[in-house]
Amino acid sequence: MLKIKNLKADIENKSILNNFNLEIKPGEVHAIMGPNGSGKSTLSNILSGKKGYDVSGEILFENKNLFELETEERAHKGIFLAFQYPLEIPGVNTNIFLKTSLNAIRKARGEKQLDAIEFLKLVKLKAKDLKFDEEKLNRQLNVGFSGGEKKKNEILQMSILNPKLSILDETDSGLDIDALKIVADGVNSLRKKDNSFLIITHYQRLLDYIKPDYVHVLMNGKIIKSGGPELALELENKGYENFN
């Protein structure tokens, strides 16, 4: 599904990622762990199409060169990023944002757009699963939401858009244990043989609830070790500093 070969990324002449390689197959869950500044967020930004990086190498998503696709085209193809810091958009109703987003993606795929009633039915169902306060759906997008609510809102969007590749950029940071479980349940309910996940995190904690197939350790812009879930535990015990 996703093949990253020799990815190199610089920002303002500073090298962030170098000789980065990763392959994710359909249905797999990969976790990337690494200390601050190791390049985790850069990776999610580049995959989702944020501008401002000098990149070389190759990223194929379902055999299509990602670098040729605009940010929104990547979303249409099924790439979703749960933001580390979800944006506030004053004046824009959360429900309307979600509906506009879903219909833009459906339209690009040549699928029928949902009318207001169909959409509300869907969103209510998903919000209930995530214990997301329905009243918040009628508020301005993320405005006045707590950190946890913003993160849950990301997972709500993810479950409505049902993407092929979901990238979770430190979704667990700032979540209390109850919210963490809800987020994990949300991810687990989307795990299917065609849906893949890339989970970026500092801590092992989230991986207690979302069992990854692979764990990668990212340091100084490249993956220095890959393994199974046990690698996360090892990392937790040793700390990043002693890991090398």
Added chain:
Amino acid sequence: MREKEITKLKDYKYGFTTDIENIRAPKGLNKEVIKFISKAKKEPKWMLDWRMKAYERFKNLKEPNWQKPKYPKIDYQDIYYYSAPKSTSENPKNLDELDPKLLETYKKLGIPLQEQQRLNGIAVDAVFDSVSVATTFKDKLNEVGVIFCPISEAIKKHPELVRKYLGSVIPLTDHYFATLNSAVFTDGSFVYIPPGVRCPMELSTYFRINASQTGQFERTLIIADKGSYVSYLEGCTAPMRDENQLHAANVELIALDDAEIKYSTVQNWYPGDEDGKGGIYNFVTKRGLCKGINSKISWTQVETGSAITWKYPSCILQGDNSIGEFYSIAITNNHQKADTGTKMIHLGKNTKSKIISKGISAGFSDMTYRGLVDISFKAKNSTNYTQCDSLLMGNKCGAHTIPYIKNKNPESNIAHEATTSKISEEQLYYCQQRGLNPEEAVGLIVNGFCKEVLQQLPMEFAVEAQKLVGISLEGSVG
């Protein structure tokens, strides 16, 4: 080059010209021209005398220059003050007699005048350059006593009403452009709603400038008698020309006891090209008088066009318990400039006013909100709430908020809130990651920003206005 022209046409779809034979007054401003206008309109002598009085006053006035958008000196002798399609000089009695080119023009603008295609529930007065060419649903309105006709017709048929109210809110001596209008005004709409009548349909006027080198000086007068209600909407467009054209209108509203007037504007005059060449100078005086107790006047404006917009639709709250409202969306893109806002003059007791202003600037444009809230010492227990929000797109445009506040009454209360925000790259990226292209993202954010004002528009026009907001900002992203 050719391709560029095509994209421009797409941007401003009302930019076409109707090729039609005109009758024009001689170029320039003088007594003879004013007599020409008055004669062409077959006006009674009192009207001509009134115009002449205004002209004498005008000669002694100086053009103001305190506004923020400056413009090259206007040569008032180089303008045609009257231009009308030749075919209308024979007074067509119905649409069958009207020049088909005019019908075609309005059809292209989306305002069909023919009976079978008329907009449901909306009566239209169509003003083309200096004359009203048609008014629909006149008879139906007549049944309930509502008068809706060109002002030139009202001067002849309802002189008692016109003489009583014309200039009662914007006096002859008011200011430079208003006084110029009083001397040379050509056409516009007249509305009278009799006591206790709720006007059964939306009334609207569609202003079209067509002829080149011509100024449009419209005059609108709306009177809502005791206990009546009317909702009125005006729309405006003009062809694309590389010259600047002057539009200096006067609009007067009078609400008597317990009456309510809702006045909405969707202004889409040609804004000039992307380098700032051409476009309309929209210098307009709009003022409403809440004359009676419990009366209410509400202005809603969506200002997206014109090279320069300079206007302050205002309310004089004379009657006790009267209410004035101003809801505004002003959008400037490319090199457009706007200096707009309102004046709320509280004279009566327990008067209330509300100002919601949303300014959006993009490109190299510049936007100023300027507003006055004046509570007199007699206006006990009065309140004003003002909210001014500005949204910037890019870093080459400007937004300014200049509120003037005078409160001479200790029992009255004024609240002012203002915000300035920017559509950030991060917000756009977030929306794009959710599948919206940059134009859709901007549209969503801007419509969210404007929602409070868009909701005030009559439903039939809200959707159009929402689209217009999106189109006006096209090309301002990235």
